[in-house]
Amino acid sequence: MNDPHLLSLTVNGTEEEVLVEPRRTLADVLRHDLRLTGTHVGCEHGVCGACTVLVDDAPVRACLMFAVQAEGADVRTVESLDDGVRLSDLQQSFSEHHALQCGFCTPGFLMLAEGVLAESPDAEREEIREALSANLCRCTGYQTIVDAVHATATSRRETTA
């Protein structure tokens, strides 16, 4: 039952093949097999959201998903957001609003927010607040995270308008 399985998936635009045990989580594959350590693990039971990544554009808890369930999927992690030189608008907004202190929750919030902004581009502050309640942050008191995501939503609307 623990026989390894050859998994193929796309991560941040690159096709990857990994030999995994069926019980291995997507979070472990990303972090330890592919060495994409930006995705963090805060609870391993689906509550904190630190491990949030986008799987086929939807926010997913990578600690709750077995890697084999991601067969053929398109996975995006925090490492995909910047272009190697410049931060994305959302990352920039997090910095400007001081939406991170220790930064441990940040990759999860960034990916959650990307999912929310894609799903509801018209979201106002209250709706964003509601959506961000999926994840935990122990440092910031949340207010500046909401501000940062709201500011990005507003500026993306302005640039597409």
Next chain:
Amino acid sequence: MTATDVPGLEVRTAEPRFEGRRGRWVGASIPRHEDPRLLTGRGRFVDDIALTGMLHAGFVRATVAHARVTGIDLSATRAVAGVVAAYDAADLALGDIVALLDRPAEEFTPTAMPILAKDKVRFVGEPLAIVIARDPYAVEDGIEAAVVEHEVLDAIVDEATALRASTRVHDEAPDNVLLDVSMFDTPGVDEAFSHAHVTVEVTTRSGRQNALPLETRGVVASWDARDDQLLVQTCTQVPHQVRTLVARCLDVPERTVRVTVPDMGGGFGQKCVVGREEVAVAAVARRLHRPVKWIEDRREALTAGFLAREQTYRTRAAFDADGHITALDVDVVCDMGAYSCYPFTAGIEPLMASAEMPSVYRVPAYRVRGRALTSNKAPTAPYRGVSRPQYVMAIERVMEKAARALDLDPVEVRRRNVITEFPYTGVNAVTYDPGTYRESLDLAEATIREEGWYDVRASDDRAIGIGFCCFSERTGYGSEAFAKRKMTVVPGFDLSEIRMDTTGAVVVTSGTMNHGQSHETTFAQIVADRLSIDVDRVKLRQGDTERIAYGWGTFASRSVTIGGSAVALASERLGELLCRVAAHLLETRPENVAMDGDGGVVQLDDPTRRLTYEEIADVAYLRSHLLPKDVEPALTATASFDVPGDGTFSNATHAVVVEADRGTGAIRILRYVCVEDCGVVIHPQVVDGQCRGGIAQGIAGALFEEVTYDEHGEPSAASFIDYLVPTVTEIPDVSISHLETPCAFTENGAKGAGEGGTIGAPAAVLNAVNDALRHTGVELDVTPIHPRTVLSALEGGL
């Protein structure tokens, strides 16, 4: 972005007393140096470290709270596929963790915390054996295969059983008391009570909490044969204390241990004590000569990590007819759990409470007894605020109750008692440096009044209450202040070394340890101003015991006050050195040159003559024959700093408006105002962040989080399903105003801002809830406040 650009932030400068201390960078909310790597997933946290040949560790842990261990059989564990080794206490034969106070036997009972439990387990989750395997999944299988035999003993789970029981957690402590100190009994306490116009009595209690950094604890230890050194990479707030203790437990020279700290996902005090797991993993890596990693899982973090806060205060206060407090008599009982933590000891909470309980008020007569109990629960560490949230809650409840008894407004009672003349030496023999206690109270009240909340409270059908909390927070304890606690390990000073390289770039070290507080940015601001260089030319290096002789890490809001002062002094010395070399090269007197604010040194009587730092550095390193005879090569300077006397006090008033839901009993926070004074603000956004994050944790303690135990010592909360961490839905927006009373004896005028939010929030929220319940006849003095308690009060069922 400048200070005044930050939305919702009002910077008020009381007096420009610190001209010259503020510069181009200090006082500005510049982009954080930490942000780019943390935002792109390129930070390096301990679990991100992977070394060649690395093994994984996990712990066999106690499943009962109190038992005599009669046998540990690890043979099945060792047979599990992938398991490399398994050790119990006898196999590792390590020294115990012992944290001592220099106090007589009737005041303090020394106890030891073994690295792995030996003959006895004292709480659910206590480590008994360490399992080493090739991957974490095999570690889990190995742990499951271990067989532990024990005889269960009665569990001590609360104050009543601790004090009466025939069962002892530690044989050395017959009554389960580790510390019993009556620190003050000043003249006039009994007289004041016998003449009191009003006597107020209240028993306040706060539940056991977890500081809950989102990153759990973890360590990677490896052996370096070439350096003859054990490298311990661990997420700790106190790298040098880990080094000292690892060396002692392994009985090796401290030189053979190096502790480094990667990025840290929070700590809040839980990581300012040395964990036995850190020592065990280090010992195994040394023994196997292989890298070993341990990452605490959330269940371990919730049940077996260091907990905090479970304290009871029985407070009596006497008031005269004018509403002045005339005496305070307090009995403090802290349930410290199974063991005394290193280096602070189990005495830290009751001693802090005893020393500082009079808080911001003029108390003429004071009696206090403080006790630390031991119980069969996970041990505690000094969590953000360290007994101040609790004693502030006690005295702020006293103020509210006195107001009711005297038929006065609660803010008015505070106003009549709050310290207004500084420096003020209290009945507790502590001298308070200047602050804005009264001003913060006035401004918080005025804000709530101007916004109309008193009218809403009076006219609304909803159960609405307004609560205040006025408090100060001693920050930057120097060695003198800590020595008064009679610790045998006395924290206090900090060191810094600064270097400028041949390109004029600067590296500065500090013994403090950033774990979210933005030191890489704020310390760079301090240095950049002192050296008149761009802030981006400064890199802070912390968290490496090889880079600095000793340090005390980050706790008690000490970093900017003490570490920041050391950094400022070292920078100033480097600046003097630059000027001295420049004067020599310009062939003029040292008094005739100065830093020009633009990365160079200029000749004062002829500004056309100037040398850049790069030019000076070039001589200092590459053409040192040109240096003055009495100047050694290289551009380096060192400094130490210690806060004299009783330290400095930040202060704040919090004002909260809540609604108690008549249908569910849930508490909704409608408005949260914080007026704070942490002296000179180095980075306004960072200070606001500390306030907001602290307040969120304080609200968590007031309304949600608690680890309870059943009568067998089984903890209730093993996951986030049972331990209710507030999300953004439960935490309100907070508006913050700053008053600024620069500290006269830190180098930068800063006072420290790390803990205030957490200290003020529980009392402010509890007072507001009580105000919302004012028509019910019910008063609540326990946190967390449960909706069912509120509901039954609202329904008249109590």
